[in-house]
Amino acid sequence: MNQSTTQSTVLHAQNVRKSYGTRSNVQQVLKGINLRVLEGEFVGIMGPSGSGKTTLLNVLATIDRPTEGSILIQNVDIAKMKDAELSLFRRDKLGFIFQDYNLLDTLTVKENILLPISLGKIKKKDVEQQFHTITSILGIEELAHKYPHEISGGQKQRTSAGRALIHKPSMVFADEPTGALDSKSASDLLGTMEDINKKQGVTIMMVTHDPVASSYCNRVVFLKDGTIYSELYRGDKTRQAFFKDILNVQAVLGGDNVDAI
Amino acid sequence: MTLFDLIIRSMRKNVKHYYLYFFALIFSTGLYFVFSTLQYDEATLKVMASDASFNTAFKVAGMLLLFIVVVFAFYANQIFLKRRSKEIGVYQLIGLTRKAVARLLVIENILLGLGALLLGICGGALIARLFLIILLKLIGFAGMVNISFSIEAAIQTIIIFSLLIVLTSIQIVRTVYNHTLLELFRADQQAEHPREKNSIISAIIAVMGISLIVYGYSLSGRMTEDTLLLDMLLVLGSTILGTYLLFRVTISWLFCTIRKNKDGHLGLKNSVSLAPLMHRMKANANSLTLITILSAMTLTMVAVSYSLYYSAKADTRAQMPYDFIFENNPQAAKSFSKELEKADISFVYQPIETVKLLGKVGSEDGKDSMLLLPAEQLRQSGIDVILPDQGQAIHYDAHANMNLDSDKQTYPGTVEIEHIGGTTTLELTQLVVKNAINFNVHGNQYVVSESLMNDLKEKLPRADFNEVIVLDTYQIANEQARAKAAELYEKYISEGEYMPNFHTEYKGYLQLFGIFIFIAAFLGLVFLIATGSILYFKQMTEAEQEKQSYKTLRQLGFDVKDIMGGIIRKQLFVFAIPLAIGLLHSIFAVKAAKVLLISDITVPSAIAMGAYIFIYFLFAVLTINYYKRIVKGALKS
Structure with a gap:
């Protein structure tokens, strides 16, 4: 552990298990995951198809419930919360970026971004200020009044990122955020995410199968068959060096199952 | 396979x-x-x-x-x-x-x-x-x-x-x-994408939609007999076009304006209601217009026919205050009385002496045939009439409202009656919308004091049109007895004579309006099921299409209750706006159709409309439940 000890834990998962199916035909997707994410970390989760990446993200992000185990986010056990509490928790504390953006087609960029704080009692002036800050970081200020169908995929994903950040969440979950983007847009977005992580200190957890994308992270966790296979820390390495390390692990891990770049 | x-x-x-x-x-x-x-x-x-x-x-x-x-x-x-x-x-x-x-x-x-x-x-x-x-x-x-x-x-x-x-x-x-x-x-x-339209043109068309409807409404209130057909077509045309423009342009324009003013701070409820509605306005304008017009038609049909049925008794009574009358036929009356006694039917008998003469009403050129009725005698027979002062007359006419002519008599007015040795001018104080004597007695009905009538009777020349008519009137309180009496009354009606009685007339109306209300309710029911189902199907489809949005919203941490708040707002719009506009249309249509009726029809119309609204909203509830299922299950799929 080369992280500084002053950082507090944002997320702490202990022995998280998740199984699907009926009693006679149980399929265990997560087989006891232990994971600790510190404040300000940018964690990547990698693994071959079917290794449980998305399930883990969904469980950690309170969208799905674990079958067993405890998940503490800022010392609150979310596994024990009721549905309504979970919703509120998600709305206040978490942000989401999805592979296919999941913007509401009928809303403009600005309306989409402001959605998470629409139920809060924040002053309009403060909201405007916050919106302005975030869109200028993301470089989408000009698009405020455009509809999703009028902008490019990269711009849509930036909008989605804006929506994930507007309410200053404790943690942002990203599920294959670059999956639907071309490489230029992807690297732009990842650069911005890295920037936000460093400068604003936002904790990010990103699921991806793209080694390039995960090379932007501080740490990459590899999953295999529902358990943690290994972890890599970037430390002071350059992105290129870290990328190579990731590739090496992947080669050992997956063989044919690894999605090629 | x-x-x-x-x-x-x-x-x-x-x-x-x-x-x-x-x-x-x-x-x-x-x-x-x-x-x-x-x-x-x-x-x-x-x-x-x-x-x-x-x-x-x-x-x-x-x-x-x-x-x-x-x-x-x-x-x-x-x-x-x-x-x-x-x-x-x-x-x-x-x-x-x-x-x-x-x-x-x-x-x-x-x-x-x-x-x-x-x-x-x-x-x-x-x-x-x-x-x-x-x-x-x-x-x-x-x-x-x-x-x-x-x-x-x-x-x-x-x-x-x-x-x-x-x-x-x-x-x-x-x-x-x-x-x-x-x-x-x-x-x-x-889904269509609302485009930034020329706001001035939109605003003009938007206002035009409302103006057309208002024009239709105002015209429906002042249709005259000569141009009735043309007026009706104009009313229909402008109202329907206005309704279409309302849905197609006015509401979109209104929504756009509201949304622009929000400047991105739309809030969850509007995001789930206003925004998707705006994106479907073009596709929905046709069906919403259709549903509005059809709702208006059904509501009018049901309300008018129910009012007719509901008011059958009151309307007949307004035209025929007496159950039976004999006009200048004391023998028949005497015999009828005897028969009633023999059949053990209790009744109230009152002979009334009236005077028929010619008089000049208001500023009209010609003279009208007037039937002067003595208020005191009418009162004695149990009819509720106003007692006019000496030198005053009160006009009684059950059909006054059905008169579409523009040159109506105004009240108070005057009546001039020429007689031997001069002219008597009576003050015409008011109009009462009912008859003082059964409608089949000829002449416009004016109630005066008994002394005035007797005074005029003395002074009148004996001409054909100045006639003293003795009416023998009968009132029978018990309905069954009245029906029996109607049978007895039959045989006093000689060939070719028109002598209607209250019971037979009332039964006739009841039959006719019974058929009307039956057909109207029957059609209305089918109609309601059809419009309700169409809205429900459409909303089902929309709900499926918007599933992904609800999933995203749930993922972002909005719970079912929050989202349903917005959905209910949207459903209120989809269901309530066509209903409200249809209702407004039908209220004006019913008002225009009021000339068919004597009694006030607010109560029966309200009952009929209430029943319609109740069934209609069952479909809204069904739809909202469907949405609720979708939103609840959104996270799982």
Whole structure:
């Protein structure tokens, strides 16, 4: 552990298990995951198809419930919360970026971004200020009044990122955020995410199968068959060096199952 | 797997989409069968034979019913095809030819249609008796109710609905052949994108929509007899066009303005209601206009016919304050009194002496035939009339409101009566909208004090038009006794003479309006089911299309309650706006139709409209529940 000890834990998962199916035909997707994410970390989760990446993200992000185990986010056990509490928790504390953006087609960029704080009692002036800050970081200020169908995929994903950040969440979950983007847009977005992580200190957890994308992270966790296979820390390495390390692990891990770049 | 297996499988899989469509089909088949059964039923035929207008009313209603059923079936079929377009595309993608897909869907349609036909006729046969009882009760027919399964009605229903199946099958074939694969796969993404329109032009058209409606309303209040048809067409045209513009432009413009003012701070509720509505305004304008107009028609029809039925007694009473009268026929009156006594019927008898003369009313040039009635004597017989002062007259006219002429008499006014040795001018204080004596006594009715009438009687020259008429009046409080008395009264009516009595007139109205209300309610019910179902189907489709949005919202941490708040707002718009506008339309239409009635019809109209609104909102509740299921399950899929 080369992280500084002053950082507090944002997320702490202990022995998280998740199984699907009926009693006679149980399929265990997560087989006891232990994971600790510190404040300000940018964690990547990698693994071959079917290794449980998305399930883990969904469980950690309170969208799905674990079958067993405890998940503490800022010392609150979310596994024990009721549905309504979970919703509120998600709305206040978490942000989401999805592979296919999941913007509401009928809303403009600005309306989409402001959605998470629409139920809060924040002053309009403060909201405007916050919106302005975030869109200028993301470089989408000009698009405020455009509809999703009028902008490019990269711009849509930036909008989605804006929506994930507007309410200053404790943690942002990203599920294959670059999956639907071309490489230029992807690297732009990842650069911005890295920037936000460093400068604003936002904790990010990103699921991806793209080694390039995960090379932007501080740490990459590899999953295999529902358990943690290994972890890599970037430390002071350059992105290129870290990328190579990731590739090496992947080669050992997956063989044919690894999605090629 | 054979094609037939595929059909059975797809029908089983689609049953949750089908059941309502199927139910609606069964329902309309059943009602149509009931209607044709009634048409061929002997009991109704007997009643209808006595009046040609019954027959016509039934025929027209039958056509309207057919029209509604056809429109509904087409519309519902279209919505279902759209919902299933992806499925149609998949069939083609896996290598079925268009012909095979068309055959699959047509066989499904035929199976469904035949099933509905069979169940509809069976169900209809079961409930036909109930409807017959209701009908006969409404028209006051007391007798044995016996109804057998009508072969003619069944054949008629089978023919009509087989044609309908053929027509919908053609629609299916056309859909399969006229759409490319790409179109089929994209059918549920056809949300339009509101474009920044020229706001000045939009604003002008928006205001025009409202103006057209207001113009229609104001014109409906001042239609004159000479140009009645033209006026009615103008009212209809401007109201319908105005309604369309309202949905197509005015509301969009309003929404745009609201949204612009929010400047991105839309809030969750508006994001789930206002925004998706704006994106469907173009597609929805037609159906919302149709539903509004049809709701207005149904509401008007039901309200007016219920008012007619409800007011039958009061209206007859307003025209005929006395149960029986004899005009200048004391012998007959004496004999009638004796007969009533013999039959042990208690009655109130009062002879009234009236004077008929010519007088000049207001500033008119000509002279009117006036019937002067003594207030004191009327009061003695139990009629509630105002006692005028000496030198005053009060005009009584039950039909005053039905007079569409613009040059109406104003009150207070004057009446001039010429007589030997001068002219007497009476002050005409007011108009009372009812009769002081039965309508069949000639002359405009003016109530004066007894002394004034006697005074004038002395002074009048003996001319044909100056006549003293003695009326023998009878009031019978008990309804059964009155009916019996009506039979006795019959034989005093000599050939060619018009001597109506309260009981017979009232029963006649009741029968006519009973048929009206029955038909109106029947059509209204079918109509309501049709419009309600169309809205429900449409909303079901929208809910499916917006599933992803709800999923995203749930992921972002909005709970079901928050999202449902917005959805309820959207449903309120979709259901309540057409209803509210339709209601407003119908209120003005009912107001225009008020000339048909004497009594105040606020209460019966409100009752009829209330019943309509209640059933209508059941569909809104159904729809909201459907959305709730979708939102609840959104995270799991």
